[in-house]
Amino acid sequence: MGKHDPSQKEKIADDLPSVLLLRQPFVFKVYERQFSEKFRFLKPWESSLPLHQFLSTHAASVQAAFFSAGRPITTDILQNLPELRFIMTSSAGLDHIDLNECKRRGIKVANAGSIFSEDVADTAVGLLIDVLRRVSAANWFVKAGLWQQKGDYPLGHKLGGKRVGVVGMGSIGLNVAKKLNTFGCIISYNSRKKKPHVTFPFYPNIQELAANCEIIIICCALMDQTRHMIDKNVMMALGKEGIIVNVARGAIINEKELVQCLLKGEIAGAGLDVFENEPNVPEELFHLDNVVMTPHNAVMTEESMNNLYEIVIGNLEAFFSNKPLIFEVVQDSGEHFGSKFLEIESWFQRCSSAFRYRDLVYDKKQ
């Protein structure tokens, strides 16, 4: 970009379509300059007005909003935005948005679809290897100079041959299952319903799945039905050799019961990217070598942020030009909301910068 006369720049920004933010999605921090060339972002945190008043002030001009996970989008907020017709969220998860209220108000919702699935699956595999093979703890052992002092390091456990239960067989769960299958793991799964195209054994009951596995990997959406689904009973069924990996949402596990089971050795370890009350993490777990924790960063790669940027720009442009969205959240016949990849081909045709993503999705070289 060349230099602009500031008044000219202001004028250009005023002509751009308005998009409301509530707080900064991480991708916005990374690509703010590029985003701001195409849209005028309303940033309540830069205003001296309280949020409620800020929203009222801009109510008439806000047709689109760009939200991140973590901040609930309640009826209260939506009531303040009568002209809102489109919510783009930077997450794959939708648990922070009142989807029924959006539907009632005729607000379209789009999420990141499945663009994070590979990175999230990689994190799940990485956390699992880390817990089984004690990688983080061994790294600390070496870096603290304990190898010279203490010699032998405790034995880990082999990944191959382990029975792994995948909870949630969407794009992330399927990706985890395929990867761990290559490691010689024996996969089974639990999901809202049996997936016709998935050949791994299906357990409709989560406790039964846990009883038949040494490892469970949580990849499902957080909904009323899945909140605290992984409780003490499930952990007891998993057993003392059992390992839990969670790359979905913290509240799918009853965290208090998880902490107790870990402290008492009722399960063998955990790899956790998500927590019930982020960024607060149960401090009782801080000293446990068999618990590996990451700060909800399973999707946080440069490559994913670039892909997300493309999707957000593409969807906002589509909305403002009355074209079909790339991803859109739709309700299936069972009243379940899910993301639908609507227009990726036409999006590729109109959006040259999407080629990088296209490569990743379609043209895997091996």
Next chain:
Amino acid sequence: MGKHDPSQKEKIADDLPSVLLLRQPFVFKVYERQFSEKFRFLKPWESSLPLHQFLSTHAASVQAAFFSAGRPITTDILQNLPELRFIMTSSAGLDHIDLNECKRRGIKVANAGSIFSEDVADTAVGLLIDVLRRVSAANWFVKAGLWQQKGDYPLGHKLGGKRVGVVGMGSIGLNVAKKLNTFGCIISYNSRKKKPHVTFPFYPNIQELAANCEIIIICCALMDQTRHMIDKNVMMALGKEGIIVNVARGAIINEKELVQCLLKGEIAGAGLDVFENEPNVPEELFHLDNVVMTPHNAVMTEESMNNLYEIVIGNLEAFFSNKPLIFEVVQDSGEHFGSKFLEIESWFQRCSSAFRYRDLVYDKKQ
């Protein structure tokens, strides 16, 4: 096992075939009781005699020895053991044994063959994900309470789409390649010679491989030709975004040059299970988040140790009963020493306890 009269036990031990140890292989520590039921182990560290004298004392009775990696088996040691006819080593690597001298003296050598390959490959993948996605560093970030204080954690890098050069395409390298292929990595390899059954692109020149990759994973044997093969030139060819993972032997990398390249940011990171002068590790690397180090424990799982125990017992029994060995190190037409899986079928027939290993090798359930 029931209780024995001590004198009876002594008598039984005296009747057992003698096997020399130099120091305790880790598997011996784990399975000492079981090993000692079948063989009488000579343990110089329990004797007041200097090693040289200990060896002379037992020279006439030592036909078999069980060694671990790390302690060189020199001509000097072999000269003290004129009756030695069989060396079993607990490692897959053979760099600590003077194989030409063994051949000259008619000493058969057997190693752990490929029984560690899966675990070592898993460690390589785990270290790579850890470095790319900052798992160990993120675990520390969370456990130090920094998530609440600092918020966002730095972005990592995606595994899928990365060009990975595998150095050494034996059973470990092939296993790494197959696994990373599932992650969408683009695999190529370097090896002593092109492998006719491997379809990944072959680079005869290591520097050329590095120039065409973002990641190199070292899985080859340490030999004169591979010592310090990964030097500054290779690292410069790999470049500032490059990551090196080493699960083979420390001395394949010029460690001083690696430290300099990491400190200067000439490469992006490293995952290291092995070092030139173990257990000494370059302290300059202790504070680097982009370097993940484990204490040469890539093979250290309970499952591997169990398999190793079976192999060692099986090979020692085969030797003392003049039967073919299970694994034996043989020289190929190119004068290269390699492990050959000679008798696994007949071993399965005569060794019921090997069923667990058989399951792992042959009957992968998925």
